[in-house]
Amino acid sequence: MFISLLLQNPLIFVLVAAALIVSITFHEFAHAFSADKLGDPTARYLGRVSLNPVKHLDPIGTMLLLFVGFGWGRPVPFNPINLQNPKRDSAIISFAGPLSNFVLAFVFALLFRFVGGVGLIGDFLYLSTFYNLLLGFFNLFPFHPLDGFKVVYGLLPMNLAYQWLQMQSYGMYILLFMIITGTTGSIMGPLVSFSLRLLGF
Numbered sequence: 001m002f003i004s005l006l007l008q009n010p011l012i013f014v015l016v017a018a019a020l021i022v023s024i025t026f027h028e029f030a031h032a033f034s035a036d037k038l039g040d041p042t043a044r045y046l047g048r049v050s051l052n053p054v055k056h057l058d059p060i061g062t063m064l065l066l067f068v069g070f071g072w073g074r075p076v077p078f079n080p081i082n083l084q085n086p087k088r089d090s091a092i093i094s095f096a097g098p099l100s101n102f103v104l105a106f107v108f109a110l111l112f113r114f115v116g117g118v119g120l121i122g123d124f125l126y127l128s129t130f131y132n133l134l135l136g137f138f139n140l141f142p143f144h145p146l147d148g149f150k151v152v153y154g155l156l157p158m159n160l161a162y163q164w165l166q167m168q169s170y171g172m173y174i175l176l177f178m179i180i181t182g183t184t185g186s187i188m189g190p191l192v193s194f195s196l197r198l199l200g201f
Contacts, residue, residue: 015120017066019127021053023101023135024065024073028056030100031076031093038089040082048076075145087161091154094147101136105129109199129199133192138184144171 032043058074065071080086112125142148178184
């Protein structure tokens with residue numbers, strides 16, 4: 001999909017790439033920032049509490065995202081031992097990433113309305129809104145290694161949370177199955193469309 005876009009309209013491809021880089025950067029920064037504020041300095045020591053895209057982009061994951069349509073950023077490590085309430089705080093740190101994308105989508109939508117959605121700036125603002133919504137919803141899928149898995153873990157009572165952790169090793173297989181069969185698109189499509197309508201698109 002993105003390869004054909006590059007060949008047909010290189011300028012739009014550049015705008016899509018920029019929108020994705022912004023989305024991933026803020027997503028990973030939000031993880032690092034929240035972990036640091038909750039008492040774990042691991043991300044800060046690694047230089048991850050930063051809005052510099054270089055700190056957060058995984059070379060292979062970024063290339064795959066741009067040319068295949070599926071990829072990843074560089075995960076932000078944190079040490080639960082440093083957290084006051086490891087179960088709760090791990091969920092907060094995990095949710096911070098998708099939340100940052102939803103906040104960014106709202107901000108970009110406001111800017112889109114402000115500039116009137118005209119020209120390349122309008123295109124960039126729309127694409128940034130779209131991809132932030134997409135990234136936010138995708139990462140809330142409750143399968144390891146996505147953020148949603150730890151969010152669910154943090155919300156469950158301890159006895160169920162322990163059982164939930166036993167599902168961790170199956171997460172990647174479930175996720176790959178959903179991507180290959182198009183299930184992720186079937187779920188996210190209506191969510192993103194509804195959100196875009198709410199934001200005035």
